[in-house]
Amino acid sequence: MSVVRRAPLLLLVLAALACEEAAAPDAPDPLAVDGHAFVAEPAVGRAALEASLVDPTNGYSALRLARYTPERWGALPAWRPRVRAIMVHERGGSPPTEGFEDWWGARADDALPADRAGIEALGARAFTHFPAQVVPALRSVLGDAEAATTVGLIPDADGRLSGLVWVEVPGGVEPALTCATCHSDGVAGRPNMAFDLGAVYDLAAQSRTARGRWGPGRVDVTGDGVDNPTAFPDLRPIRFQTHLHRAATVRNGLLPLAVRIETLMITSTGEAWRPPRSVAFALAAYLWSMGDALPPPADGAGRAVFDATCARCHAGEGLAGAPVPIDDVGTADAVARSPDRGTGRWRVPSLRGVADRRLLFASGGVRGGVEELLDPDRAAAGHPFGLDLPAVERRALVGWLEGL
Ligand code: HEC
Ligand code: HEC
Structure with a gap:
């Protein structure tokens, strides 16, 4: 039998396979399954x-192990506040009395949308x-x-x-x-380097001396009694990180990320309420999707320098790696040694998106990107x-990193 005469049969088989493939989307998406279980x-x-x-004895872990239970934080009321975006023309005005949005609409219970x-x-x-932190000092x-301009509050196109x-x-x-x-x-996900929360507090307190205690793009998020502000991290490569937090506090994963977001929102509002679990999970899923927009690492001369000099720590498709x-x-x-979040190690951060x-x-000690990082x-x-590195290799490496 010639190939030509067999072709119709082959096509039929292929068509049948294609039908099976088309049926596959009915199989539940693992992300939605995880979310509904959570x-x-x-x-x-x-x-x-x-x-x-990673270390159940540090402050961050001990607090959560003690309180992330159905009886304690699980029993807090789920907060579904009405909100209204603050527009630039409202600078100088007083709080509005109308126009608030109930943006989850009929989502009165903790329902999660069905699909990814x-x-x-x-x-x-x-x-x-969703309000992450109420800051009356902003008024x-x-x-x-x-x-408002001084503290880096900048209007977008709308x-x-x-x-x-x-x-x-x-x-x-x-x-x-x-x-x-x-x-x-x-x-979305790329740090707002202009925003200076320390200056917001200091301006509100009329304290010009301490003004800008952390500087723009940084904030001290831990209550560990140590002066250790951290730069706003880039969230776009979050799913490539092996661990959450610079100090490698939490082994990364979609569910650990959802718990991290949920518990941070509870602590940042004084344990008065919790976000709906649907919101915590949806935020984690959204952050997880951000990596799709980042370009995959390219080949080239700089890549070879990177492999020889950097890849023992920044490895794999995420250019990340086990804590060191x-x-x-x-x-x-001071960040890695935080009694609150420390584990004795640094996380090796993902370099995907580092060009930005x-x-x-x-x-935040390097302020000029990879060019400054590699300046002797x-x-x-x-x-x-x-x-x-010899100057030629260093230039090739900087060029490669700036394509990430
Ligand atoms: C006041 C500024 C600020 C706000 C608002 C804020 N974050 Fe962060 N976020 C930070 C800082 C600073 C860190 C770094 C902490 C660290 O690495 O230990 C961080 C860390 C994170 C991390 C861990 C990143 C990593 O690489 O390990 C995640 C995830 C995250 N934030 C998500 C969120 C989500 C979701 C919200 C809204 C609910 C939010 N953040 C609101 C400043 C902020
Ligand atoms: C011994 C392991 C190790 C090696 C080798 C290494 N790094 Fe790192 N890298 C780290 C750790 C850990 C950090 C986080 C340090 C911190 O946050 O203060 C880091 C941070 C960085 C950052 C900053 C990322 C950010 O978002 O803050 C860049 C960029 C970077 N490394 C690039 C490189 C390059 C390029 C090389 C090779 C020339 C290299 N690294 C070699 C472990 C390593």
Whole structure:
């Protein structure tokens, strides 16, 4: 039999296979399965928490192990506040009395959309509209257009001010940060290097002396009593990170990330409420999807230099890797040694998307991106890798990193 005469049969078989493929989308998406389990069953989040904490004795872990239970944090009311985006023309005005949005609509219970697209869309909405931290101190800054610009509150093309929202709270309306305030500069996930929360507090307190205690793009998030502000991290490569936090506090995964977001929102509002678990999971799923937009590492001369000099730590498709001893790196280490989050090691950060980052290292000690990182005369201490490369190789390496 000739190939030609067999072709119709082959086509039939292929067509049948294609039909089976077309039927496959009915199979549940693992992401949606995880999400529905997380929302319905508190034990799922609890198990993810226990498995993901690297050092159960540090402050971050001990607090969560004690309180992330159905009786304690699980019993807090789920907060579904009405919000309204703060627009640039509202600088100098007083809080609005109308126009608030009930953006989860009929989602009165803790329901999660059925499929991945719906879940990620909910996460994207929460990223720019769910209040992550109510900051009354912003009121005095919003009342003064010059001060608002000084602290890095910058309008986007639609006139929205750095992801801020007015939120209804008991007894009134207050301004709040959303995730986007620190974690978006117009491109979601990319750090907002201009935003200076320390200056917001200092301006509100009329304290000019301590003004800008952390500087733009940095904040001290831990209550560990140590002065260790960290640069806003780039969230786009989050799914490539082996661990969450610079100090490698949490083994990474979609569910551990959802728990991390849920518990951070509980602690950052004084344990008064919890976010709906659907919102915590949707945010995690949305962050997880951000890596899709990052270019895969290319080949080229710089790649060979990287493989020889850097890849023992920054490895694999994520250009990330297992945590390393703090002393092997030697950058400003108050972050890694935090009694709250420390594990004795640094996380090796993913370099996917690094071309867009200016503040590097946990401390933000390098302010000029990879060019400055590899400058042998740079001021910031530590991470000496690549500093002794011949100039030609160093240029090739910088060029390659700037394509990431
Ligand atoms: C006031 C600014 C600010 C706001 C608002 C904020 N974050 Fe962050 N975020 C930070 C800083 C600073 C860190 C670094 C902490 C560290 O590495 O230990 C961080 C770390 C993270 C991390 C871990 C990143 C990593 O690489 O390990 C995630 C995930 C995250 N934030 C998500 C969110 C989400 C989701 C929201 C909204 C609910 C949010 N953040 C709101 C400043 C902020
Ligand atoms: C011994 C392991 C190790 C080697 C080798 C290494 N790095 Fe790193 N790298 C780290 C760690 C750990 C950090 C985080 C340090 C900090 O946050 O202060 C880091 C941070 C960085 C950062 C900053 C990322 C950010 O978002 O803050 C860049 C960029 C970077 N490394 C590039 C390189 C390049 C390029 C090389 C090779 C020339 C290299 N690294 C070699 C472990 C290593």
